[in-house]
Amino acid sequence: MLLDVRNLTVQLKTESLDVSAIDKMSLSMRDGSIHALVGETGSGKSLFARALTGTLSDKWHVKADRFFWQGEDLLRKSEEQRRQIISKDIAMIFQEPKLSLDPTARIGEQIEEVIPKSDFTGSFWTRRQERKTLVNKLLLKVGIKHYDFCSNSYAHELSEGLCQKVNIAMAIVRHPKLLIADEPTDAMESTTKIQILRLLQKLNESKDMSVLLITHDLESVVQYADEMTLLYNGQSVESGSVKRLLKRPFHPYTETLFKSIPKFNTEIAPKSRLETLKGSTPPLQHLPIGCRLGPRCPRAQKECVVTPKSVKYKGQVFSCHYPINMES
């Protein structure tokens, strides 16, 4: 198991409110898989990534029963140790690729500085040349053919897609075990989006690097991810392999979510309404107790005011008192 998180709770504490933005969420990842973390806006996907890399500000409080990274408990480590582990094995790319690059430095310089010293083989005076070839090799690896032009440019001179590729190049320099991609294709054209996702898939296959893909785009999840975890308002809903979830979801939310996309809902009659849940996601200040889906769930009953325990059944993990598709 690469990453094993149990009952992670992230709390926001300010003077006026005290909420758990992530409430007892669990997630586990296999080595070498592409794992998708799916949820609506504000469901705490990015928060999870930042809790994992330890880049949250002091306002947030992180608690967990288990926070294991390759068998080591991250929460027991000191800040410095944790940062070392994370910078060695985990890399991250963000949703705004342009803003994630230093605006005043050339792309080439920025890639050079993240290349670990151990990668250089030659002696001192050949460093310069070596650096350059390494940078070019990296850029070529992420599919940038005009590497010279690219490494001499500033971030604002390149397109979003190109910037994201540069970010990926910088992320894979240290051969990380896990690459967290936080909505890497948000607000991108569909062709660029496919390019980026293909690149991630290719890197996953050839480099034995796991990818945690954080997104709200179900179509790309179905196409590229092996496993997925579904979040609703900070609570984990269901997780398992994508194919199985698609075929037979146990949680009502999962089912509605897939049904809301015409591509996966083949039974839908022409010109009929798409299936959605009533109401809208509650704001962070007014979260319902118990199962947070409660007020919107068509199958909700009295017990739903108690937070459901996660149940493992046929390789899928779900948290619901009244699951569907259970018979047979």
Place this chain on the structure above:
Amino acid sequence: MQNNQIYKEVQYPGPYQIAWSRFKSDHISWVSFCLVATFIFVAVFAPVIAPYSPYAQHNENILHPPSWQTAGNVYFLLGTDDLGRDVFSRLLHGTQVTFGISLIVALVAMLVGCALGAMAGMSRGLRASFFNHLLDTILSIPSLLLAIIIVAILGPGLENTIWAVFSVLIPQFVHRTRIAIKIELEKEYVTAARLDGASDFHILTNTILPNIIETIILQYSLAVSAAMLDIAALGFLGLGAQHGSPEWGAMLADSIDLIYRASWLATLPGITMFICLLSVHTMGHGIRNTLKQRSE
């Protein structure tokens, strides 16, 4: 009694209320606010509070040190100067002259400057560019130098100093307001208002003004301290308030010759001025912080 409250109802205070409660809960800002209020009170009621007239010469009590020293006299709380004038009364009246006048001058300059700045900010093309260059020119001259030159034209004296400081402050307000408006004009919500058919004037008063108010308030606090410094500096250089008048800068200038014999004449006006400036600065900073949090 039956409790009908099923849902946890929370009253969320409005942005200005939050800002005010934040401001109050920040101790430093609150203390500085109280200090500024005290200074304003003193500035208004100085003639009532002061035990003596600032010009009254007590010939038999010349150069008394402050009352806590052994040679001091409790009737002259902060001592007397070389003409036997009570330093405490002079400092109180000095508050009126230096701080009170600064408040009023900065206020009037703010009104005039912001109006001009709004005009400049909303205009475009050649007129705006001419205005731009003119402002750049005036702002490039250090404000004290400009004030000195205006005083040189008008002749020395407190009244002319006020005019000089007033005309020096206006361009700064114009500049600030113009820049702030220009920045706001670029934003989407202004475009939205414009697409709704709002006129320039309506956009200015209803859309932009509430959003630049924090810039203006901050600039006002800066202007008050700048006005105080300029008035006092001119008084110190002997170009502003006359020698012998209870203006803080002029009092400091008078003390130079006696600095070795009567150091309190140099330290006390300075400390008063320091506290006054510090509280104005801190309060301005506190207001800016809370208003900034409001918009975040």
Place this chain on the structure above:
Amino acid sequence: MFVYLIRRLNLLITTLFLISLFSFSLGHFFPGDPVINFSGQQSLDYDEYEALSQTLGMNQSYFEQYIIYLRRILDGDLGLSFSTQTPLIDDVIRVMPASIELSFYALLLTLVLGLPLGLWAGIKQHKLVDKIIFTLATMANSVPIFWSGLIFILIFSLNNQIFPMSGRLNLLYEVPSQTGFLLMDIFLADMPNKLAVYQDALTHLVLPTLTLAILPTTLLIGMMRSSVVNVMRSPYIKAALTKGLSTRELISRHVFRNAIVPIIPQFSLLFNILMTSTMITEIIFSWPGIGHWLIEAIYQRDYPAIQATLLLVASIMIMITVVLDILHMLVNPLARQTLHAK
């Protein structure tokens, strides 16, 4: 790039034109006869007055008078001083180096103190260090400069006699003036006891430099701190944190550069404060620079001198602003981008 330079030059020329116009109008605004105000010659008989009035174009339109005035300035003729009846340009050349020397050392001190302290405070925002630095800066910012100068004199010169209270050099030493910059002159001078002279000159420098540096330093700390705080909040710093750079690398490579670039244009404000403070500091410490000279001129109603100082100081300020702007453009790729977009 070229377009930008042209644009800046345009701004420079326009503002210089406006300054000269302002300075020209001062000749008419000042009390007294414009002919005397412009030329500075006081003891004129009737014929001389007429001749001078003719050369200055006093009976022609204001426009032609202005042209004549402009031509005179460009020739370096700023008129005569009322009080000494010597050409002003010589006076200015005599007093200017002293001011520049003093401001230069103060500016150096400002940069050496202000940049690191501001950086440190900005990185440790809301921590104890930040609070201490920020509180000290705010307090120092509220001390009126003419008072701090007096207090320094009171403590260090009168009560303890560590540093001398006025002037540039002890009157015992006679250093021939070659460049006007004292430390340079001492170096060039052929003197037996150079070390002692250096020591004396330096002790004279300490108090004025300190007094002068206080205000710009606090200002710079404030600017740098808020800029660093902004940079620390930006996404690329958060991204860099996950890339495995050490804190030192992060600060020296990304934070410092990105923080200093946007505040370069604000440095003109720094120079503005520096210049104002120089005038007052020179008065307090009897430093024979341009500020001291200007105040003397005002006391003696020496209008041509006031006019010349304004022209000079404002021109220098404008040039500094333009140079800073161009510098900013050179080091900031983002500024170049907005330029191309226009």
